[in-house]
Amino acid sequence: MHEAAVHPHAPPQGFLRTHVFSVDHKVIGKQYLDLALVAVCTGMVLSWLMRLHLAWPTAAIPGLDKLSPNGAAGGVITPEYYLSLMTMHGTIMVFFVLTTAPFAGFGNYFLPLQVGAEDMAFPRINMTSFWVTLVAFLVLISSFFVADGPALSGWTAYAPLSAVGKDAGPGQGLGQTLWAISIAIFCVAQLLGALNFIATTLDLRTKGMSLARMPFSTWAWFITAVIGLIAFAVLMPACILLILDRVAGTSFFIPSGLVISDRLQPHSGGSPLLWQHLFWFFGHPEVYIAILPGFGIISHILPVFARKPLLGPRAMIGCLIAIAFLSYTVWGHHMFLSGMNPFSATLFSVPTLIITIPATIVTLLWIGTIYGAKLRFTTPALFCLGFVSVFVSGGISGFFLAQPSIDTYLHGTYFVVGHFHFVMGVAAMFGIFAGTYFWFPKMFGRMMNETLGKWHFWLTFIGVYCVFMPMHYLGLAGNVRRYSAFTDDYLKPLIPLHRFITIAALFTGAAQLIFLFNLIRSRFRGPKAPDNPWEATTLEWATTSPPPFDNFGGKPPVVQRGPNEYGVAGAGGADYLMQAAPEPAPAR
Amino acid sequence: MRTHSIAVLATVLITGGLARSASIVGAAPPRPPGAAGTISGKVTYTGTPPKMKPIDMAKEPNCVTQHAGAPVLTENVVTGPGNTLRWVLVYISAGDQGSTPATETVRLDQKGCQYIPHVLVLQPNQPLDIYNDDPHSHNIHPLAKLNPEWNRSQPAGAPPIHTKWEQPEFIPVKCNVHPWMHGWHLVVTTSHYAVTGEDGAFTLSGLPAGKYTVTAWQEQFGAQSQDVTISGSETKPVNFVFKATPY
Amino acid sequence: MGKLFAVVLTIITVVATAIFVMRVWWLPADISVHGPWIDHQLMETMLSSGILFVVSQLALALFVWKSGDRREGRKIKIFPGGAVPMVVLATVLVGAEILALTFVGSKVWASIYQTPPDPNSLAIDVQAEQFAFYFRYPGADGKFGGIHPELMNEASQNFFGLDPAHDTAARDDIVVPTLAIPVNRPVLLTLRAKDVNHAFYVPELRIQQDFVPGLVIPLHFTATQPGKYELVCTQLCGLGHYNMRAYVEVMPQEQFDQWLKQQAAQQ
Structure with missing residues (x-):
């Protein structure tokens, strides 16, 4: 608990092990951030298309018919394609940007550094959770290329619209199934990530890093991980039930007597409000996971x-x-x-x-x-x-x-x-x-x-x-x-x-x-960055920029004080005291 | 209604033929040389048919304006003076000869929140162009079972949809945006077919000598068939009478 | 840079607030009995949270302006009293505000959604479907016919799945795509969804309620101003969602009776 765990691996050799399938939390953190960057660019372009369509609904957008011959024939966005763009914008932004970047991305890179650990508690699980997230993202993006187009029921995917299948309209066929699969996979990655964050925060703090001395960002990531552990544990089964309703003929979210596209639906006994409760039991905490x-x-x-x-x-x-x-x-x-x-x-x-x-x-x-x-x-x-x-x-x-x-x-x-x-x-x-x-x-x-x-x-x-x-x-x-x-x-x-x-x-x-x-x-x-360009107090600034593979060069820091020591008399006329710096000589 | 169309469909499926003929919809193809017979008659009903109700298109003010003064009536059962039935498909369902595949493009219009025509007959692989003539979006949703089902919107200003049907099938078509918009795409293998007008009359001509089964199909009342033998260039009268109920 | 930030933030705050205060874009006319209670609650909230908004943004702007002070040897200053008075003040002030809002607001909510309808209400059945609303009046017998989903047929305008062949109560049901209601008479709607979730929203009536498949949801209100208003769907229901609407026509009782007679003749 008080000694940082000895790093279980020697620095890896070879490009693949160093930069791609790396178990180093810093590489994984950067991978999450890169994924979020790709996702945010995608999501932003989608929002431009939506905004253009809202302002000038009959305007043709050149080239868009290449991406979706049905959804935007002649470049004019159809109502269903608009809703697909909206659904994908929301889903990509909430899950793959607002959850991925500030929590998984920065958290992965800096939580171990800030508590003085050499890596996450479970480096292999950490690597797994990134690659699972990537798979979830690819599954979601692939729905742009299915015949009916991506899901159109919004990021909240209210049942029964999302549950009854293609009778409910374009985008509610394979696209919606891929959406549910993608989110279920994403939940797996988040659950693994949350466990790792919690274990790292509780078990890998360096000597002197009591809970009260943890930086605020570490606290926030830790609390977010606890929220995520409960929230994603509800969303994942909800998505699985939704998938079952769609492909296995179950009726968790579909009541009887629905007539959709002139067809009496072969379902009975389900509750649309059940989906809303399950979704928002995740969905509201998700807002806090993002913020x-x-x-x-x-x-x-x-x-x-x-x-x-x-x-x-x-x-x-x-x-x-x-x-x-x-x-x-x-x-x-x-x-x-x-x-x-x-x-x-x-x-x-x-x-x-x-x-x-x-x-x-x-x-x-x-x-x-x-x-x-x-x-x-x-x-x-x-x-x-x-x-x-x-x-x-x-x-x-x-x-x-x-x-x-x-x-x-x-x-x-x-x-x-x-x-x-x-x-x-x-x-x-x-x-x-x-x-x-x-x-x-x-x-x-x-x-x-x-x-x-x-x-x-x-x-x-x-x-x-x-x-x-x-x-x-x-x-x-x-x-x-x-x-x-x-x-x-x-x-x-x-x-x-x-x-x-x-x-x-x-x-x-x-x-x-x-x-x-x-x-x-x-x-x-x-320009080359010094180790501590902003004159900050926390441990990530007590090592080199960028940090070595084991973060602190084999010398785990020993924490003396909390992270909030600004406006104080530090060594050499500085106005701050780093967390691991030895006690300065008393001022004259 | 659906079971009827499936029964008809089965008949259509087992029908194959090589004769050519004319229909009263679209341009008549050239007659083959030699003697050819004709079947003609009327489709009527007995009993009380459902009322043709005016369709209130209030949610689409454009369409209300287009039909100001004369609201569109429901088209599932359209009757004429003398108890005639409109929009009935009459076609050779068995014993067909001399049919050739049609290649000319047929056109479906969405105009004033209606499908024009209400009943569109076409042959497998015949090109079909769908136009939106209204200043707002429409959605075309053919509820096909044997053919691939599709569902697409066509905003105002979007290009026509070029498509075709590969399998013989009677396909109900609906617009999801305007629930009252309903039509039929009737895909038949024969080119001997006709759709009755308001007078209920039909003519199937250019039929080589032979034994035929003639079927009349109405979307609500289902199908009736009669066997007819044509020998040489004669005109055989065939009439169909459907029993109508008000509900 | 600090002064620039303060100026920009102040301009943003003033412009944003001015557009609210000048009501450049504002709620439409209020035409229901309960509407003024909602508007009152909205104004109370607008006022209290508006003050909070302006004060917080301007305090931020002011502190940033001052903290840019580069005078030599200037010392940092701790907020007077530290965090404790601030926490106490925030808890008390915001706590008092939310208590007040909850007490008044819950009453408004309860008086709309948790009170029984007037026994003399005009009963109208509403069905939402992809992508239209249909309304059903019980006709001369005052009774609604039963609903049979398997009989729903849009081609023959049997939107509610009525069975007039066997169900005499269904024969005189009047089904129309426009919601006509008499002015100043309580109306009780029962909301049914044919396929997926929809919602009933008439901004002028200050009322909104989801349709949920499998549930029959009552909704009651009284309109006070004759006129033609728009009813729109606010719950994402598929491709035609944006075009799912109907008109609400509020008319004097005599005109309504005449309208109903006219519609009955067309059924």
Whole structure:
């Protein structure tokens, strides 16, 4: 427990063992991040196609008919192809970006480093979980190439639409089956990953690294792993039941007497609400799986650039734990209008509102940390500040949606789209960006370009407000979501606002090319990074950039203090004390 | 209704033939030389047929406007004066001779939220073009069983869908977006077929001498068959009477 | 850079808030008896969370502005009182707000979804299917015919699967694709789904409810303004989801009676 485990392997030989089928948590972490990068580019292109179609529904998109001769004949997106794009956008972003990058990616790379371990507790399982994730991703992407096209029932895949098979329309044939298989496989990978994170955090901490001295990001990854272990353990069987309904003729989610495409369905006895309960029992904690690592990353990075300790470190960790606990008590707020007993709406509303208390405290602690700070405005610092702002914007709209009486009006509108994109999409992405700019020097031994980074920040920060803030106005006007075109009389006047959002989305998307360019260029051309370029306290900065195979060169660090020692008198006039640094001589 | 069409289908399947003939839908192919007989007659009903109900297309204001003043009526049972039945397929279901595969393209239109024509007869592998003439999206969903079933949307401005049916089959076609839109694609191996008009009349001509089974098929009332022998160039009268019930 | 951030954030906050305050895009007219309660609750929430939004963003902007101060020898400052008063304050303030919202809001919710319908309500059966709504009035006998899924036939407009051959109650049922309701009269809908999930949403009526296959869900409300409104589906139901709608026509009682007679004649 107190001694870091001896690394079970010698450094591997050969390209395959070093870079591809590696058991090194650092290589695996980078593989997760690369996968997330591919996924986020795919998901973003899908969102552009959707936005273009929403603004100009009859416009032909050149070349799209090559990708899908049926879904976009002549380049014009059909309603079903729009829904497929939407489903794939949501699924790819939630599972393969927001779960993969901040948790599996950064967590894999930095959790062992931050606790002073040489690797994860189970390196082979770690490698397995990455490759299983990749298989899940490939299975999902393959559904673009099946005859009927990808699934169109949304990332929530509500039954019976998702369960009855191809009678329900295009995309509900093989595409939907592949979707369910992909998600079931993904769950396996996440369960293995979560076990590994938990075991590593509990068993592989180096000498002196008590739980109280763990960095905030480690805490967040650890708590996220606990959430994931329970959440994915529910989603996986739910997906298996869905697959059985689709291919084996069972009726878990399909009641009797359904007539779909003029055919009486041969099912009876199932419950569509069962799927919703199982899905959201996973789905709501999933929101926190996406955002808690962001909380951790921001709490980890903000003090570095504020040059002062995080305000209320124990309150922060307490809030993270409270949020994790509460996340299991609120899933029904997605189902206020689903036809479940209306009494339970009140029951689910109260914990949902209560969750705003720890969320507010967390936000205030960040803002309080900025008070009186000596901020260094590096790119990661800017993304931290941006994170706080968009998290507030997204969190505020939660007050509305948490109340069944208001949800009666706003449910199913763009208000919800604006809300969750801010709070779990953009906020989590800002966390990922902050983490990338912050840890890139450690991962690749080179610095990223600051000028490009700042351009990226400003364009993205203004862009996301232009994209997602107007969605709240649309929602107030009753604009229904998941519509491939706005043909209703009352929606037609809103189309100009949709065009504005589309243009803003394209610009914001284009700004991401700056990031991509910076990422690739800096990997090869960036200036050499010192071991601790940001003057941070945690253990990952106590080793070389990039770290050696066994992380600390065979000399596991001995931790002396917590991670929050900024604004103190350090050695040689420094204003910080590293976790493993020996006690400095008392100041004169 | 479905069991009827399956029964008819079986008949169609075992039918093979080589004769050529004309139908009253589409352009008549050239007659073969030599003596040829004709079968003609009327399709009527007895009893009370279901009412032709006006279709309210309220959810698609475009289509309401297109039919302003004269709402479209349901087409599952269409009757005419003198108890005639429209949209009945009459074709040679056994003993067919002289049929040749059709190569000209047939066209299905979606116009004013209706399939035009309501009953489309075609032969295996005959090219079929589907057009959307409305300023909004339609969806074509042929509920085929022997042929591959498909289901595709056709937004306004999308190119026509080029397709064909390979197997003889009576295929109900529906639009998922507009539940009232229903039509039929009747794929038959013979080229001796006709679809009755409002007067219930049909003519099958160009039939070489021989013994034939003539079948009349109506989407709600099912099929009836009669055996007819043609010897030389004569016109044989054949009439069909369906028993109708109001529900 | 800190000042730039503060300025940009302030502009974003002011513009975003101004568009709310000026109601550039806003809720449509409110035409139901319960609607004003929802709107009131919405405004309360808008006000309290709006203040929270503006205060948090501006505090962030202000602190960032000040923390950019590069004066030589400036020391970092800890937030006055540290974390404890902040945690207590947040818990008390936000706690009080959510208590207030819950007490009032639950009452609003309960009065819409947890109260029995008026016994004199007009009963209408609603069926949602891919991708249309159909409405059924019981006809002269005041009774709905039984539903037989195996008899559902869209080609003959038997959307509800009625069996008029054997079921006399079904013969006079009036089935239409438009929801006509008399003004100021309580209406009780029973929502049925033929195939997959759908939802009933009329923004002006401030009402929304899912249709769930296998469940028959009651929904009741009273409309107060005559006019023509749109009913749309808000639960993803397949390719035609975006086009799944019907019109709601609220009319005076006499006009409604006449309309119903006219529809009955066409059945």
